[in-house]
Every structure is written in structure tokens, then in C-alpha cells.
Amino acid sequence: MAFPAVAVYSFLYLYPAIQNLLYATERWDGVTKPEQVGFHNFAHLATDDDLFMKIVGNNIRFTLIVVIFQTAFSLLFATFLLKNTKTTILLRVIYFFPTILSSVSVGLIWTFLYNPNFGFINASFKAIGLDGLALNWLGDTRYSLYAIAVTQVWFHTGQMVIIYVAGLQQIPADLYEAAEVDGASRWQQFKSITWPMALPTTAVVVAYTTIQSFRAFDLVYSMTQGGPLNSSDLIVTSIYNTAFASFKYGYASAQSVVLILVVLFVTWLQRRTLRIDYGVK
Amino acid sequence: MLYKVFKNSLLTLFAMAVIVPSSIVVLGSFKKDNEIYSDPLALPKSWSFNNFRTLITEGNVFTPFKNSVIVSVFSVAITLLFASLAAYGIARMVTITGRLLFLLFSLGLAIPGQVNIIPIYHLFVKLHLTNSLLGLILVNIALTLPISIFILTSFFKDIPKEMYEVAGIDGAGHFRIYRSIALPLSRPALGATGIFLFVICWNDLLYPLMLITQLDKKTLPLTLIDFRGEFATSYSMLFTAIMVASVPMIAMYIFMQRSFIAGLTAGAVKG
């Protein structure tokens, strides 16, 4: 029964992934014949490419911020919006709304909001007297990455809220009723009922957000193109530029192999620290 | 009391964070540029459809919209079919094969599909699948299979064993159980996954950006990127372009939001 899935997946996912490993051992500009260079690309990445190290660092910071805030916000909002009333449904509809926009639209809108000269965000800060917070969001190496992370959280929190609501609604209501009778506070209820019962959902949310953050491309591409000075460059934008703008296909493939390793490591770390069971029960 | 204040202000704040930028876009599409710069949230001095007229006469929006619909609908439908079959297989096969299969697809969950962009690009050049909607659909299916299988497998596992076994005793084959028990029971899960996938396919930029150059094969995100170049100096036109590109999706969302969200949540409770 799994045959069609396995076939497509093998041909267009696993096979390219293996191909990637082969490319990663070559020096190739896409025009002339590829040249075998063994582990040179990896050696160069590891020892002689400060920029790529910086980009990996960027991506890890980006992922941490997005995973923490997106998961926390969506869990919080989901607990607020758990009951099906007119208001909660309306709010869920509103929160989910950004998800249906294309990422290019979101990038364009937020580029406008962040504009240091006439953007809405700085105008609002100035209007309430917080001139000090009117920063050069996308144009300053110190803020660009975080500015994009905020956009990413804005973009996808609604989606995670829906997943959490679905998960939390499966928790039997009598658990909370019993806790209430016992006089448990909201925090105690959250700690002893919601959190453990929602763990499987959290597993999905965290795993999904992690992958989403490591494959982030669209927002960076449409907001800063990685700049200024690569301060908002992420691994996929780097792969993309190395391959298609600098024509180093082999070197870019080596970067994708590193991306895989980083993602595997981070997922493993998450499993350990959160003790989330991804596997079959 | 304090909790209520906290809760309500937080909920309002995030709602505003969504509503305000959206209003800026909607209002901006009716305005002139300097009106947007001076006060983005003010109502337009006069409601004019000039921007829309310019956009529709200058840019062809219909073709990319059609392409996006074709790519998204086919990608989602085929992925759901393939993924549910595989997930059912995995969920029901307690043997080593099932575990291996799950592991295989989990690998895909851990490898972001974006890393395959270089080999896929060269493979598709060889197969003449660049500038082809079929190519995009194939890529989408491959990219979204792991996550779909992951979601659906856990769902199929949650269906009580007895329900499968009852059918099994009746002598029904796997396909029959899949069709008459697993599928109907998992309609909410399929719906949820479908929406998930639809959003991914609809928004994807990276692969179309690399694989599509031909004008008549462009999808909406690509067209928006073009608009960004074309109207680089005009936010009123950019906002109009965003409106035109999003309105069909928004309409669909408003129209189907009950089945979108209510189905998702209520279904999950029942499931």
C-alpha cells in the first residue's frame, strides 16, 4: 500500500539527497565538467569559511527564537481559545489568517512596516513617545535577523494555535473539573494536566517549527536578501546564493549536507531535552 | 481577574497585530502613494479602483492564479492519497517493514526538502521538467509526503484496534478496511492535513523560483516577485498586487472557514 509514496519519495527525495552527497565531493560550476575533489568542500567549510559559520550561527539563533516564541504563544493562545464560542472561533479565524497569505506578500508587507523612514512600526513608536525604539529594523546588522524572526512568528503562530486547539480539546473535560474540585490553581492545572496531555501535540509543533525555521528562505529572500552584511543570511539562502549566484554547485551541496547534519543534531537534542517521543508508540 | 485582564489584552494585541497590517494593505490598495506614506491607516481620500485597473490591464493575474490552483490542488490530492495509503500501511503493519518504512519517511522529516534544490534542478533540466507544472506537482508531492505520513500515521494509530479487527474478522482485505473504516474515520485528519499541505504548496517560492521562468507557467508567488520589481517604487501598486494575489484565497478561507477550522477542531475531539 505504501508503494506509490515510496516510489515518488525515493525518486524525488532520497535519490536527490544521495545525489547531493555526490555533488558535495565535486567542484562544479554547472557549465564545465565537474572535478572530483573528495572532502575538500567539507574541509573548506569547516576550516576556512567564516561566513558560513556565521550563517549557521544565524540559523540556529533564528530557530531557537522562532521555536520558543511560536510554541509558547500558540500554546498560550490555544488555552485561551479552547472553548468553542463565537469570540474564540472568530479569534482563531483572525489568528490563522496570515497563514493563508503567500510568504512573498508577508515579506512585502513587513518590509513596509519596518521601513525606518515612514514605516508603521517606527511611526507608532514615535507617536507614543518611544523614539528610542524606532530602529533601522532591516537595515541594521544587529536587528535584521530578529526582525525577520518576528515576522516568521507572526506568520505561523495562528497555524500552530489551530493544531494546539485540536490537541487540547482531546483532553477530557472531567480532568479539569476534578482538578477544580481539588482547588488546583490555573497554573497547577496547566502544569499537571495541560502540559503533559499536550506533549504529543507539542512534539508535532516543535518538530514542524524547527524544520520550518531551518528551511526558511522566502521571508529572507523577499525582505533583506540576507543583508546587511549577511546578518540575516540563513543556510538555505546561502545554499541558494552559492549555487545559483556564485555557480558553486558542489560547494553548495556540501552546505546542504551540513544543513542535514545540523537539523539531525538539533532534532536529536530536542528529543533528549523535551523527552518527546516521535516514534511509533 | 488579573488573569482575565492578561488574557484579554494579549488576545487583543495579537488580533490587532494581524488586523492592522491587513487593513494597511486593503486601504492602501485604494490610495495614492503619498497617502500611504503620510497615514497608512487613514481611509482613502476617495475610493478609487485605479490601482486595480492598472494592475489588471498591465499584469496578467489570471494565468498565475490558474497555475497556482492547478499545482496546489493536484499536489494536495495526490499527496493525501499516497500518504494515507502509506500511513495506513505503517499503522497496521506492526512488523519490521512498518517500522522501517516509518523510519524511512522520518528521515525525510529530518531532511528539509530545500536541500535537494540543486540535484532536483539538474535532474529536472535533464528530464525537461523545468517550466512544467507537472514538475512542480511532483516536487510538492515528494516534499510534503514525509510530514503528511507522519501526521496521518499517528492518527491511524489512534483509531482503536477493535474497529480494524471487527472489520478484519469479516474477512475484509486491507484496501477494503482502508476505504471503509480508516478513510471515513480519518476525514477530519485528512482535512487538517490537506489544509496544511495546501498552504505549503500555495506559498512555495523556492522551487518555482528555480524551476519556472516561462511566463505562462508562473505561479502567484513568482508573479508577486515580478510585481515587486515592476512596482518597486509604488507601495499602492504593491498592496494592490498583494490584494489581487490574496483575495481568492481569502474568499475561499472566509467561505470555508467553518469547515477549515471547526472541522479541524471538532473532528479532533471526536477522533
Place this chain on the structure above:
Amino acid sequence: MTTKGMKSLSARRLGAVATIAFALVATSITTGFAADPSFGKACTTEGVSTGTSSTSLICSVNSAGKLTWTNVRLGQSTGSPVAALKASPGTIEFHHFRPEDKAVFASIIAKFEAANPGTHVNQVIMSSNDYTNLGYAKISVNPKAAVFVTVRGGQFDQFYNGGMMRDISSDRFVRQNVIQSALTPATVGGKIYGVPYQSLFNDPLYNTEMFAAHKWTVPTNWTQLLSFCKTVKAAGIIPFAWPAATRGNAGQIMNSFLMNSAPDVATLTSRIQAIDTGKADLTSDWFTAIANKYKAMNDAGCFPANVTGYNDTVAPADFANGKAAIYPTGTFGMSTVTNLNPAMKGKMKLMSMITVDEKPLYQGITNNTFILSVNKKATSRDQNIARAFISFLTTAAAAQEYAVGTSQHVSIINVNYSANIDLLNTSDIMGKKLLLAPRFLFNNVGTVRNPLEDALIAIGGGADVTKTLADTSKTIKQSLGA
């Protein structure tokens, strides 16, 4: 009209070191010429010309030392212009990076299609940033892209090396409709692989009305430039609307910094090539001096606040709406400005941006670019449509419609600029000593020029010069070694 033999084109990239590629040579005439009515009454600015046709006029100094109208002498093509080729029915794509020109091209294409029933040309337009980075990867896999455009230098080389360009040397329209000296950037080993359609001037535009109202004069050396910035800023106006957040346009200003940075053009070329190939560091005295000037401009208040977030959307708008005095990009930015504010028509001129105090070597920048080529990987039928389309674009009528409609000078002969006041107002730059834009001597755009320009942008935005140059230099070297 006299004709001139073709230059030897065997020396590749000769044009890179040539000074004025687009030279309009003026000869005095005895008969009195009435100035073109749309041109203004008197000839007041040296170098202003009305076009490239045999009846065009140029304002030049006569033997008595007075400015007079003289006749433009053409010496640029090898014969009389020829009519456009006929195209067979079919549909091709025309890929370029000038969204601003879409409407004008659409109108020219409509005429081409009317003259060739059943033939269709679809424009596919990328932003110039995207085109720089992705043009090759995308067009090389699209045989429908029968006509495509490249910029002089690295991008032309890339397409040429990829075997994408058809040799069009033997096409008569190439020899007879195009100013021959302009063909150099598209010539390899004596063979011509494209028509550089535009004759650009990558020099800052300034608002003449504003300058007159404030009694400002164009600074003529570096010290004046910095004090000019202080004066303008004190008046509450942005001196230079530098679109630093959009690399493609922010990089234009580098041309002006480079043009007088070396004792001669050969030295400049070799220094640029040394950086381009990783033999030299950005921390060299020469490049550090350039970077320091970006910093000095920022310190003098030449740029708007938060300039690194100041993009292509804001900069021309500020210039068009009288919030900025100078828009430092080039003639190709004029149509954007007049689209944003039609009242700017006739109020823009080009300035020589002199960044040294000693006598400058060059007074401005020019560029023969927007090279139209036929895709060798297209079907032969599509290639013929492509040739016909390019030949159509090189007819005087189409080129004039393009020039007048987009406010850009062209390298096609017999074009009359007098219907576009902005083209007239900026033509005086042709009378100055111009350098072919050195920015396009960098061939490694992705690995070298992009990070280098990013560094200059950051420095122009206040980043530390030494650290930024050292870091970027390291990145470039590591990246070249990968």
C-alpha cells in the same frame, strides 16, 4: 554623413578601457541653425545634443570661444541603416530586467507583431537584483527565452561561456544600425554576440529647480562635495538619496568613486582585476581610501538617516518629491522619478561626482549595456524571430520610441532625442570626459562584487572601515578558494 571603417575588435574588452564609447563628434557649420523649439531658445550648455541623427545638433564651443549649435557628425556605422528583418509566425519570450520599460516595450512589440502577423513576443521581466543573481540559472534552461539581455562584463561572459549567444556579426542591422563603438562590450574575438542597446550615464541626477532656488552649485571637487552636503542638510533636505538598501542601485555610486581613484585607467583596471581574482585585499591603501570616502560622506550628512534601510522605493520618491537634492544612480533612473512625480520632467541634470581634490581624470561615467542577444539554444525558428525582433529594435523609429519613452539614450543611429526634455538635459554629459563604468570590470559578481558592495554600503551607513574591510576581504578570499 561619413562612414568610418570598423575598429579592430580583436582586442577583447577594449571598450573597458576606452573612454567615451558613445562619442558624438561635433563639427562647426556656417549656416545658422534655428534651435529646435522644444529645445529652448539659446544654446547655453556645452555638450547638449538633440540626438544621433544627421540633422541632430550639439551645443559646443566655437573657435571664438562662444557656445553655438553645431551639426552632429556621425561616424559610427558601416553603411546606411537597414530595415527590420521579417519574422515567421511563432511565439518567443524576451527576458530583461527593466520593469520600468515594460509599457514602452509593449508598444514597440505591438508594432513588431503588427508588421509580422502571427508572431508574438512576450516580455518576461525580473528585478535587476534577481536578474544579476539568477538570470543565467533561469534563462539557460528556458529555450523559449529566444531574446535575452545581459549587462556588460561578468554577466555577458557567463552567458557567452555557457554557449548561450548566437554570433550575429553577419547581420547587416548590427553593422549598419548600431553605433559601432558601442558594440565593443558584446564583441569576443572579433565576433559580435549582441547589441548593447542602451547608452547609459551612471552619474548622479540632481534637481535643477531646487539647486536654483537655494542658489546651490554643483560641487566640483571632494572638499566642496562634503561642504555641499552640510549646506544642504542644514536646509532640511537630504543631500544624496542613496538607495543603500538596494544593492543593485546602491552600487552605481561606486563608479564615481573608482573613476578618479587611480593615476590612469590601466592601473584602475589592474587593481580591480586583482581584487576580482583574490590577488589583492580590500584592505589595500587604495581601496581603504575609497571606503573612507563613503564614511566621510556619511559623517558629513550626505546620506539620509538609517541609510542602510533606505531602499529603492523610498530614494526616488524622496528625490521626486523635493525631499532630496541628488539621486545618485543614473539616466536609467529618470523615468522612475518622472513617473512618481510628472512635475520633475525637465528638472533633472547629471552631475560629475568628483571625489578627489586634484584635477580629476574623468568627469563622468557611461556604459554600453542592456546587451540584446539571440539564444543559441532556442529552436532555429525562434532564433529567426529573435533576430527579426532585435533588428526591429535597432530601427531608428523603434529606438527613438524607446529612448523617448524611457528617458534613456540608445546606441542606435538616427535617433532624435528632442521629444524628451530629460534626454536633452542630460546629453551635455556626452561633452565631458567619460569612463566606461568600471563597476562592470568585476566579473565575479556573486563572490566578489556583491560582498564588496555590501561592505561599502555598511561603511556608508556608519560601520567601522577597518573591521568591515578586513572581514569582507577574508570572506571574499575564502569564498574564491572554495
